[in-house]
Amino acid sequence: MTRFTIKHSTSDVSHLQWRHGLLDYHTDLEARTVTVVSGSGWKFQFEGESEINMSEGLVINIPANRRHRIIKGSTDLIFTIEIEET
Numbered sequence: 001m002t003r004f005t006i007k008h009s010t011s012d013v014s015h016l017q018w019r020h021g022l023l024d025y026h027t028d029l030e031a032r033t034v035t036v037v038s039g040s041g042w043k044f045q046f047e048g049e050s051e052i053n054m055s056e057g058l059v060i061n062i063p064a065n066r067r068h069r070i071i072k073g074s075t076d077l078i079f080t081i082e083i084e085e086t
Contacts, residue, residue, distance in 0.1 A: 003079070034062060
C-alpha cells in the first residue's frame, strides 16, 4: 500500500503534471483499491457514471483498464493505493 498526496495548489511542475494526469480520464493496467485518508471537495468518476464524493474513509475498487478520473477539490487530497496482485 502506498500513500499519496495531491496538492491543491503548487508551483512544482512535476507535481502539476502528475496531478493533471489524474484529473483527465485515464486507465491503469492493474486493478487497485483507493482509500481516502483526507481531503475536501474532491470527487471520483468512472467514465459515463455519476461523480462520487471522496470523503474520508471512502474505499474505491477500480478494475484494470476501466477509465476514470479525479475531480479537483478545495484542499490537499491524501489517499492510499493498493494494487491488486493477479
